[in-house]
Amino acid sequence: MKINDVILRTVTKAVVFIILTLGVYLFFAGHHAPGGGFIGGLVLASGIVLLYLAYDIETVHKGMPFDFKKVAALGVLLATGTAVGSLFFDVPFLTQTHTYIDVPIFGKMGFSTVTIFEAGVALTVVGVVVTIILSISEDE
Amino acid sequence: MSNIIVLPLIVPVITAILLVFMRENVLLQRIITLLTLVFVTIISIVLLMEIQVQGVMRIDFSGWLPPFGISFVADSFAVLLVLVANIVAAICLLYAIFTIGERYEKMYFYSFALLMIAGVNGSFLTGDIFNLFVCFEVMLLASYALIALGGEKVQLREALKYVLINIVASWIFLVALAFLYGTVGTLNMAHISVRVMETGNDPLITTVALIFLIVFSLKAGLLLFFWLPGSYSVPPTAIAALFAALLTKVGIYALVRTFTLLFTNNTEVTHTVLGVMAGLTIIAGCMGALAGRDVRTIASYNVLIGVGFIVAGLAIGTESALQGVTYYLMHDMVAKAMLFLAVGMMIYLTGETVIDKMSGLIRNYPVFGWMFFIVMCSLAGIPPLSGFLGKVLIGQGAIEGGNFVLLGLGFLSSLVVLYSLLRIFLSSFFGETIISLEDEKPLPRRVELPVILLALCTIALGIGAEWISPYITDAAETLHTPSIYIDAVLDGAKWQGEVNE
Numbered sequence: 001m002k003i004n005d006v007i008l009r010t011v012t013k014a015v016v017f018i019i020l021t022l023g024v025y026l027f028f029a030g031h032h033a034p035g036g037g038f039i040g041g042l043v044l045a046s047g048i049v050l051l052y053l054a055y056d057i058e059t060v061h062k063g064m065p066f067d068f069k070k071v072a073a074l075g076v077l078l079a080t081g082t083a084v085g086s087l088f089f090d091v092p093f094l095t096q097t098h099t100y101i102d103v104p105i106f107g108k109m110g111f112s113t114v115t116i117f118e119a120g121v122a123l124t125v126v127g128v129v130v131t132i133i134l135s136i137s138e139d140e
Numbered sequence: 141m142s143n144i145i146v147l148p149l150i151v152p153v154i155t156a157i158l159l160v161f162m163r164e165n166v167l168l169q170r171i172i173t174l175l176t177l178v179f180v181t182i183i184s185i186v187l188l189m190e191i192q193v194q195g196v197m198r199i200d201f202s203g204w205l206p207p208f209g210i211s212f213v214a215d216s217f218a219v220l221l222v223l224v225a226n227i228v229a230a231i232c233l234l235y236a237i238f239t240i241g242e243r244y245e246k247m248y249f250y251s252f253a254l255l256m257i258a259g260v261n262g263s264f265l266t267g268d269i270f271n272l273f274v275c276f277e278v279m280l281l282a283s284y285a286l287i288a289l290g291g292e293k294v295q296l297r298e299a300l301k302y303v304l305i306n307i308v309a310s311w312i313f314l315v316a317l318a319f320l321y322g323t324v325g326t327l328n329m330a331h332i333s334v335r336v337m338e339t340g341n342d343p344l345i346t347t348v349a350l351i352f353l354i355v356f357s358l359k360a361g362l363l364l365f366f367w368l369p370g371s372y373s374v375p376p377t378a379i380a381a382l383f384a385a386l387l388t389k390v391g392i393y394a395l396v397r398t399f400t401l402l403f404t405n406n407t408e409v410t411h412t413v414l415g416v417m418a419g420l421t422i423i424a425g426c427m428g429a430l431a432g433r434d435v436r437t438i439a440s441y442n443v444l445i446g447v448g449f450i451v452a453g454l455a456i457g458t459e460s461a462l463q464g465v466t467y468y469l470m471h472d473m474v475a476k477a478m479l480f481l482a483v484g485m486m487i488y489l490t491g492e493t494v495i496d497k498m499s500g501l502i503r504n505y506p507v508f509g510w511m512f513f514i515v516m517c518s519l520a521g522i523p524p525l526s527g528f529l530g531k532v533l534i535g536q537g538a539i540e541g542g543n544f545v546l547l548g549l550g551f552l553s554s555l556v557v558l559y560s561l562l563r564i565f566l567s568s569f570f571g572e573t574i575i576s577l578e579d580e581k582p583l584p585r586r587v588e589l590p591v592i593l594l595a596l597c598t599i600a601l602g603i604g605a606e607w608i609s610p611y612i613t614d615a616a617e618t619l620h621t622p623s624i625y626i627d628a629v630l631d632g633a634k635w636q637g638e639v640n641e
Contacts, residue, residue, distance in 0.1 A: 069160065070160065070161065073157050073160040073161065076153075076157045077154070077157045077158070080150060080153055080154050080157070081154075083150065084150055084154065086143075086202075087143045087146075090143075091203065092143065092199055092200055092201060092202055092203045093143050093146045093150070093199060093201050093202070094201040094202040095202050095203055096202065
């Protein structure tokens, strides 16, 4: 039986962008305020899962042709990479650093290696959550 | 600051992740896996040498000083175990390369194995008890995947039991950690030790110690071993050998650390309980090994006898007993891996698991037959193989400490080990061969190689005891005198003073 999911699909089209924006906002907010890679990643993943719910797996895969296992692996690689990076500068393992750079238009902005680490965390969370949801839905 | 300490944890993690991207290229996966383990082995040798010069070493992650940050602490005991664990893992994975088949290799087998080894190395090296929990989980999660990999019905059944029992154990671990933090207000192991000593004979701390005892007993297969024989006999040989060699040893390591460093105040209670549990484990393991007719069951119960024997050494707790514990832990990793590989090969060659249905294997496969003979002698503790010295040292400790019951049980268990394995040897290797030349499955030299390498390891551990003994002595001294470890972590009196304020 085909269910009529026109409302779901229409709402999804708009809401997914809001969710993804919230995810990115939480990710960057996490540097000084509540948020961060894990929470941002979870929100991003929930947006993607909503897409999977509203459309079928094939359609979403056409738009996002990623293997989410590899997304998770890439995330771990990023996170461990920044941790190991500290070894090459002869400082203790996991040491993070930050600096301020003058960027045109935006002015003085802080850049930190923690953000790369957090990006790794976020990618891992997105990859793992989507992989779990997909593998549960596959064996029906 | 010495970043080298973190390499045994982080290098396998990174290569495990890299292997995910090389899923289709099996050859490259094999090469990278072996190179990683060889690299970690070399690192641990370097680390061991450094420790003899500098004393106990530590690295504070991100520069956060203990007791506030998380540190990795390398003393001889931990690094010796890392060293042997990685050699054994390399040899087991060599066996996996030859036998496990592409289906496993493409299902991220090497990634999971490397992650498990990373967890094992992390558990040995960490100086923070919450981090120990995390490393335990890394190791266990990888082992859940490994035990179920292949997806056969028995595997899933045993994996379910294994996962449930370990989740319960991890939950108790977490509760114990909460109690501990609530009682002493710190998670750094050296700092806990200082605080516990200050508090004195507090019943609350003894209770927490006993909860930790339950947790680690579940993980080590000490008395609470009901899950062990089942889950160690379902995965493929190479994985079972890795489990038998490494997983229970990490539990024993945690027991040794907790009851030599953290909870040293009320030894009448804790060490007596440990002694009783060790004795019961030895007895139960012996009964299982004597009653078993299945080679895998006999091998699994032999793991338990080993666990009981090592913990008996811990319960005795004198310095020579602790030397014996260190030495026997190293021996047991090598010998148990070898036993499980040998048993797996027997099953592969004959297609049978019951000992009465195999016969005369030594006529068809002479080298393999003699390898089984070596592992039998090694486990029974016949000199000059590696089992001998550990037993002597623990025995010596038992006499010094006056623990004659444990002494008797320990040495009787050696006889049972010898008998149970001799039974396999006589019934399956000697006697009329039942495999005709046409039916004989070929056993390529390269499949025998890992077992031969392990045999060389056990011989080297036995004959090279003189050369290894300085490291063992140092390890036991650090275990027996917690202040060496504490001073190294908390930078001596300066830190202790500030901490106390």
